[in-house]
Amino acid sequence: MWPMNLAPAIGLLLLVQVPCRAFLEHATCVRRTGTRIAAAEGKFSDEVTCGPPSDLFPQKIMDGVKFNLFGAGRADDEDRRHGSFQPPPRSMEGTTVLITGASSGLGLESAKRLALCGATVVLTARTQAKVHRAVNDAVEYCRDPGRGQYASANPKVLGVMLDLDDFSTVRSFPERYRSSMSDRSLAIQIDVLMNNAGGGGHPSREVTVDGFEKTFQSNHLGHFLLTSLLFENDLATRNGRGCTVINVSSITHRCAEATHGELRKEVEFGYDFENMNCDIAYSGEAYCQAKLANVLFTRELQRRADLHKPGWLTAVSLEPGGVATDIWRHVLGYDPRTYDKRCNSGEELTQPPNRGVIDKLSARLFYRVATQVERGANVQIWLAYLHASEKKIEKGQHYDEFRTVRPVPKYVNESNSEMLWTKSEDMAGIKFRFD
Ligand SMILES: NC(=O)c1ccc[n+]([C@@H]2O[C@H](COP(=O)([O-])OP(=O)(O)OC[C@H]3O[C@@H](n4cnc5c(N)ncnc54)[C@H](OP(=O)(O)O)[C@@H]3O)[C@@H](O)[C@H]2O)c1
Numbered sequence: 001m002w003p004m005n006l007a008p009a010i011g012l013l014l015l016v017q018v019p020c021r022a023f024l025e026h027a028t029c030v031r032r033t034g035t036r037i038a039a040a041e042g043k044f045s046d047e048v049t050c051g052p053p054s055d056l057f058p059q060k061i062m063d064g065v066k067f068n069l070f071g072a073g074r075a076d077d078e079d080r081r082h083g084s085f086q087p088p089p090r091s092m093e094g095t096t097v098l099i100t101g102a103s104s105g106l107g108l109e110s111a112k113r114l115a116l117c118g119a120t121v122v123l124t125a126r127t128q129a130k131v132h133r134a135v136n137d138a139v140e141y142c143r144d145p146g147r148g149q150y151a152s153a154n155p156k157v158l159g160v161m162l163d164l165d166d167f168s169t170v171r172s173f174p175e176r177y178r179s180s181m182s183d184r185s186l187a188i189q190i191d192v193l194m195n196n197a198g199g200g201g202h203p204s205r206e207v208t209v210d211g212f213e214k215t216f217q218s219n220h221l222g223h224f225l226l227t228s229l230l231f232e233n234d235l236a237t238r239n240g241r242g243c244t245v246i247n248v249s250s251i252t253h254r255c256a257e258a259t260h261g262e263l264r265k266e267v268e269f270g271y272d273f274e275n276m277n278c279d280i281a282y283s284g285e286a287y288c289q290a291k292l293a294n295v296l297f298t299r300e301l302q303r304r305a306d307l308h309k310p311g312w313l314t315a316v317s318l319e320p321g322g323v324a325t326d327i328w329r330h331v332l333g334y335d336p337r338t339y340d341k342r343c344n345s346g347e348e349l350t351q352p353p354n355r356g357v358i359d360k361l362s363a364r365l366f367y368r369v370a371t372q373v374e375r376g377a378n379v380q381i382w383l384a385y386l387h388a389s390e391k392k393i394e395k396g397q398h399y400d401e402f403r404t405v406r407p408v409p410k411y412v413n414e415s416n417s418e419m420l421w422t423k424s425e426d427m428a429g430i431k432f433r434f435d
Pocket residue numbers: 100101102103104105106107125126127130162163164165195196197198199217218219222248249250251319320321322323324325326327328
């Protein structure tokens with residue numbers, strides 16, 4: 001038994017260290033925090049509007065307090081009461097939303113709640129089995145009579161297989177998508193594209209069948225190719241407001257540092273063009289880099305679309321906060337609260353090795369104290385809803401979990417966005433065209 005007076009102290013320690021450690025580990029920031037601060041204060045201070053994550057915590061905490069106590073940044077009063085934002089019944093009828101990576105986490109939650117207010121939801125998952133399970137989950141969710149005036153006997157949810165780590169499935173996607181929609185006699189055009197799939201924290205460098213580092217391809221390159229093919233095949237709507245592209249990025253885009261592996265002594269914030277594919281070195285940093293690529297991509301997509309024809313496309317990126325989803329599995333293991341149940345239902349789950357008591361305790365605590373998925377999905381659901389409502393989305397901008405537009409670091413600039421775009425075209429073997 002713990003002595004009584006130690007318990008609160010240990011509790012507090014765990015409470016603080018777990019999310020920080022998870023966050024920092026995930027971003028592999030711990031090792032270099034000292035260097036980072038030096039870099040932020042020294043040579044690069046003019047370049048960096050936001051410093052390393054440790055500098056961000058006080059601001060985040062203040063934003064959280066303002067959000068929770070005063071409702072700052074909230075869309076309406078609804079989620080002040082319930083913690084989760086649900087668009088009104090039938091408010092999204094006639095809107096088609098494509099969500100990538102919807103077999104779990106934020107994507108699945110978005111699929112459920114957008115279908116619940118009448119959207120036609122097309123979700124993607126990596127295998128046919130995952131597609132079936134996710135579609136069933138979302139349909140059951142909408143049919144639940146407990147949802148009162150929201151409940152619907154026939155929600156419009158369908159699924160199409162897509163593995164962003166395999167370009168052949170991305171290339172064949174438009175055709176397969178088209179036929180699934182016509183089978184259900186649904187309108188083909190996509191109103192909202194939610195590039196949500198992603199992940200990171202692989203213990204070592206893994207390469208896809210297409211020869212690219214996995215984090216880079218799943219988070220960025222795969223979506224780049226997909227988005228381009230959807231435009232090319234005329235699947236993104238040009239009517240009304242045009243198509244809205246929502247990129248699920250992460251706060252870690254702010255601590256992306258170009259270290260060129262261990263080759264360079266100085267740490268520099270920004271996109272690491274020399275090590276895009278982690279050929280020089282691999283670390284968890286790959287995730288920060290990929291999430292920065294999402295933000296750069298968003299900017300460039302907006303700029304190019306506006307040049308092509310102003311007004312028809314809206315591109316935004318967002319950060320959902322630290323959310324208790326499967327994305328942490330490589331670092332912390334699966335959520336202990338559902339682990340046994342999932343194993344028993346036949347899912348193949350692998351926990352990271354060497355998990356001692358502290359790791360297990362940390363995971364248990366993290367999954368409890370981190371933002372739960374219902375709330376974590378608020379921002380992306382809200383942005384999809386804005387597309388269908390009268391309210392305006394700020395084009396090309398980056399939203400945080402409090403639904404506030406946040407400034408992006410200085411290195412998110414036109415030359416970097418453009419360079420990433422051109423290099424991505426080369427790597428994916430396409431020319432991104434808008435007509
Ligand atoms: N949770 C957080 O704290 C957090 C914070 C910042 C940003 N985000 C971002 O939020 C998004 C959603 O993540 P989540 O937290 O909901 O995690 P999640 O529960 O692990 O969901 C990620 C989804 O993406 C899918 N996916 C991963 N790689 C894919 C690929 N190459 N091709 C196709 N699908 C792929 C996964 O499918 P499988 O199940 O088959 O792997 C899963 O359905 C990600 O972009 C993530 O970077 C999350």
